[in-house]
Amino acid sequence: MxxxxxxxxxxxxxxxxxxxxxxxxxxxxxxxYLRPVYREKIAPCKNACPVGNDIPRILSLVSEGRYEDAWRLFRETSPLPGVCGRVCYHPCESFCNRKNFDEALSIASLERFVADACFDLEDRIPERPKRSEKIAIVGSGPAGLTCAYFLAKDGYAVTVFEAASQPGGMLRLGIPPYRLPREVLDREIELIARWGVEFRTNTKIGQDISIEKLWEQHDAVFIATGAHRGRALNIPGEELAIQGLEFLKAVNVGKTIALGKQVLIIGGGNTAMDCARTALRLGAQPVVVYRRTRDEMPAIAEEIEEAEHEGVQFEFLAAPVALRRLNGKLEVQCIRMQLGEPDASGRRRPVPIPGSDFIMRADAVLKAVGEEPELSFLSEHVETSEGIVIERAHGILERAGIFIGGDAQTGPSTVAQAMRSGKETAQAIKSFLRGERKPKPKKLEEALRVNFSYFVHQPRVPMPHMPVAERITNFSETKRAISSERARAEAQRCFSCGVxxxxxxxxxxxxxxxxxxxxxxxxxxxxxxxxxxxxxxxxxxxxxxxxxxxx
Amino acid sequence: MKNFTLPSEELMGSGHLGCQGCGGALAMRYALKAAGDNTIVVIPACCWTIIAGPFPYTSLKVPVLHTAFETAAVAASGVRAALDIQGNTETTVLAWAGDGGTFDIGLQSLSGAAERNENIIYICYDNEAYMNTGIQRSGATPYLAWTTTTPEKTPKAEPKKDIMAIMIAHRIPYAATATIAHPDDFIRKVQKAKSIYGTKFLHVLAPCPPGWKAPSEWAVKLSRLAVQTRVFPLYEVEDGERYILNEPKEDRALPVSEYLKLQGRFSHLTEKDIQAIQDLIDKRWQRLMRQVRESS
Incomplete structure (x- = not known):
């Protein structure tokens, strides 16, 4: 001009x-010489979420009291908000920018709140073209369910094969109901079924149906059988100990198990914590025996805290070396450990102290030292290492239309990681069926710079818990829901980073x-x-x- | 969710000649939003003489009278008298001067106008030196700051002149401080000034990124820190007596080093220098607190 x-x-x-x-x-x-551009960025919470829940937008809806819209937004990225709101290890909260200001948002309790508030809602299932391709999913745990949901949403014919009598996998068999009430799980599986997913229960692969047959009858197969085989202690008298996961499965399907009063649990992972807290509810006095210290325990920190809170005892730096039966009791010979140099996992390696043996007595011993996948139905076709299909074999299988995911691929991990795997596999299967290359994940810029000047300090909403005395007598949920007012107030704390x-x-x-x-x-x-x-x-x-x- | 509720009317146009991140430009934008379009602005020699644009152009959508360095208050008094004689009591007369034209060169005419209680709003946008002529020290330059006339080896040895105390001593009906980091507070004060008859004085801290040797994007941040560190507390004084504290409300202030360390004009300071500045600020704060307490 x-x-x-x-x-x-x-x-x-x-x-x-x-x-x-x-x-x-x-x-x-x-x-x-510098140009300002509006470029929305991914919030660190969303970036950390294994299933990619759009947390800032969801919380913004919650803050306005728009719970139904929030629930529908959850279901865009995850079929299991009610489950995740309870059992997810919520990496979103560890990355929340607000933790550098006062306290991280209580994202998990808000997810649970939304799922509970919308318990009776149904997905709006649009008319969509039915696709001819048939997909078999083996296993109905978090990986299988998530994969089934995203494929069915796209119109594929999905059949889920489950060895147990009800779908849910580890969510039903491994996770005790005091952490995940069954009506929540049942409801979310029901909603997945509404999309046309067929569940075939009591059908174990390699026994009731072979992998070859599945492969012949379907255009793609997803193996999401989890990691169910408990690892051995490799000590004399091992057979006297019960596999922790088998114990949990039995209790979780309603069987009566008499453990006695004194129960030792060997191990420091999530299965060990679940075993201890379950045993507690059956009237036992559980003691967790772990070869390192509390700091090295692989269990989710919150689970350890809950176990301690409920009165579970811990014997750290101790490892069993032999089991014997003596006068109707079990005698566990243990050795004292000390921490040495860090090992491959980065944790300090436990080293036995010579001559430090001691005896612990128990009515029952549960071993929970890890699980591994059980893929014998595949093993004549592919190489495995410690039960896990080795990387090279994956490519060969995928080119044939067989995908492996969840714990079956990685060994025991978390519900959310299994869901991520299920979701990614759904995408991989779609690409496979359409003859396309797998889409490369997009690198997104994270919103890490928050101008704290525009926010006021506001404490995080506390999670209400049932009193311990009440908790340990039954299997009802230990965490209580937060109120609608508190949920809105908590959601209003969200910085809405990058949005x-x-x-x-x-x-x-x-x-x-x-x-x-x-x-x-x-x-x-x-x-x-x-x-x-x-x-x-x-x-x-x-x-x-x-x-x-x-x- | 809005953090501020600014009037949407835009009376300062784009294309003005302020530097990147000019605090004075932002101050003018807020002042005119608050004063409204029925305003005459009187500008003596200062950055805004340049910023407004050269003859025959202007970046303000209200009438502007450019006047000599020492005459902001008296020229504004004249404009007021001319309007009054026409029976126009609605139009706001806004004298808009820098720190040089207020603290130093225009002080006697400002004092005269205040003594006569002329019905004007006088806003001093203070960037703490003669900036557009090349960053020479003024009476508003803070203690130990670098300017081109107070180089690093002999930084300014005198503390900043307390212009608020001078104006309050005139017992004018309204005097207040404001910054560009607190637009709502700024606008409220201009609107309040508009509603009062007599001489109203606003002292506005307006960071100058080139003169303060700071990145332009920190213009607002520096103003905010000036308040949080109590370097520049936000307060109002009615009738030279009633003190009202606005910000900072916190009992604990940030150390002044948080403010100083972001500016190149203070980069030569030693720990001892910083402590001396801190002591000065603490002393002034205690005096202000006493004044607030005594008037409540």
């Missing part, structure tokens, strides 16, 4: 210096009035923006990026 007024002679000028036009011709945008919520700060602080508001969004007028960067600095949630101007 040219200067609007040009005087060609003195006579054209006004008698005194008076401004006759504005400065709009002066395009100060040419001064700029613009129309706070106006960029518009407010522009020294050049070069930002316009348009229906809750903003536009930079690059004709005038000088690139000072104040908008990016004052954006509370890292939505604006400054990028270098190209010459």
């Amino acid at each position: 040219k200067k609007p007024i040009v005087f060609t002679s003195e006579r054209e000028m006004p008698p005194m210096a008076v401004s006759l036009a504005d400065m709009g011709h002066n395009r100060t945008g040419s001064w700029r 613009c919520n129309s706070c106006d700060n960029c518009w407010v602080f522009c020294p050049d009035a070069a930002i316009t508001r348009i229906d809750g969004t903003y536009e930079v007028n690059y004709d005038f923006c000088k690139g000072c960067g104040v908008c990016a600095e004052e954006c509370p949630r890292n939505v604006i990026s400054l990028v270098e101007e190209e010459l």
Whole structure:
């Protein structure tokens, strides 16, 4: 734009210096070497979520009391919000930016709250083209269920084969009901079935149906059989100990198990914690025997705390070396350990102290030193190592349309990781059936810069628990739901990192009035923006990026 | 969720000549939003003489009278008198001067106007030196700061002049401090000034990124830190007597080093220097607290 007024002679000028036009011709945008751009970023919580739940948007809906919309948004990325709100190890909370300000958001309790508040809701199932391809999923744990859900949503015909009499896998057999009430699990499986997923229970692969047959009858097969084979202690008298997972399975399907009063649990993982707390509820006085210290325990920290809280005892730096039966009791010969150099897992290796043997007595011993996948139905076709299919064999299997995921692929991991695997496999199967390459995961920029000046300290909502005395007499859920008011207040604590919520700060602080508001969004007028960067600095949630101007 | 509730009317246009991150430009934008379009602005020599644009252009959508360095308050008094004689009591007359034109060169005419209780709003946007002529020290330059006339080896040896105390001593009906980091507070104060008859004085801290040797994106952050460290507390004084504290409300302040360390003009300071500045700030804060307590 040219200067609007040009005087060609003195006579054209006004008698005194008076401004006759504005400065709009002066395009100060040419001064700029940094360009502010609205670029929403992924919140660290969402980036850490194995299934990619859109946590900032969900919490924003919760803060407005829009629970149904929040629930539907959960179901875009996960078929199991009620389950995850209870049993997920919530890595989202460990990455929450708010932890550097006061305390992380209580995301798990909000997920549970939303799932509970929307317990009776149904998915809206749209009319969609049915696809002809048939997919078999072996195993109905979190990996199998998640894979089935995403394939069925896309119109594929999915059949899930389950060895047990009811679907759910480890969610039903491994996780005790005091952590995951069965009506929650039943409801979410029911909703998956509504999408047309067929469940064939009491059908064990390698026994009731062979992998070859499944492969012939389907266009793709997903093996998500989990990791169910308990590892051995490899000590004399081992047969006197009960496999922890088998004990949990028996209790979880309603069998009566008499353990006696004194129960020793060998191991420090999640199975060990579940065994101890279950034994406690059956009237025993459980003692967890672990060869390292509390700091090295692989169990989720919260589970350890709960176990301690409920009165489970711990014997650290002790390992069993032999089991004997003596006068109707079990005698466990243990040796004292000390911590040595770190091993491959990064934890300090336990080293036995010679001559430090001691005896512990018990009515029952549960061993929970890890599980591994049981893939004998496959083993004549592929190489395995410690029960896990080796990496090279995966490629060969996948080219044939056989996919392995969840704990069956990795060994025991978490519910959320299994779900991630199920979700990724659903995508891989779609690509396989369409003859496409697997899509490469997109690298997203994380929102890590929060301007704390725009937030006020607000403590995290406490999670209500049932009193311990009441808890240990039964299997009802230990954690209680938070109230609607508390849920909204907690959700309002969310910084909404990387997501613009129309706070106006960029518009407010522009020294050049070069930002316009348009229906809750903003536009930079690059004709005038000088690139000072104040908008990016004052954006509370890292939505604006400054990028270098190209010459 | 809005953090601020600013009037949407935009009376400062784009294309002005303020530097990147100009605190003075942002201050003008807020002041005019609060004062409204029925305002005449009187600008003596200062950055804004340049920022507004050269003859025959202007970046403000209200009338501007450019006037000589020492005459902001008296020229504004004249404009007021001319309006009054026309029976126009609605139009706001806003004198808009920098720290040089207020603390130093325009002080006598400002004192005169205040003594006569002229019905004007006088806003001093303080960037703590003569910035557009090349960063020379002014009476508003803080203790031990670098400027081109107070180089690092001999930084400014005198503390900043207490302009608020001078104005309060005139017992004008309203005096207040404001910053660009607190736009709602700023706008409320201008609106309050508009509703009061007589001389109203606003002292606005307006960071100058080039003169303070700080990145332009920190203009607002520096203002905020100035308040949080009590370098520049936000307060109001009615009738030269009643003190009202606005910010910071916290009992504990951030150490002044948090504010100083972001600015190149303070990069030569030693630990001892910083402590000396801290002592000065603590002393002034205690005096302000006493004044607030005594007037409540």
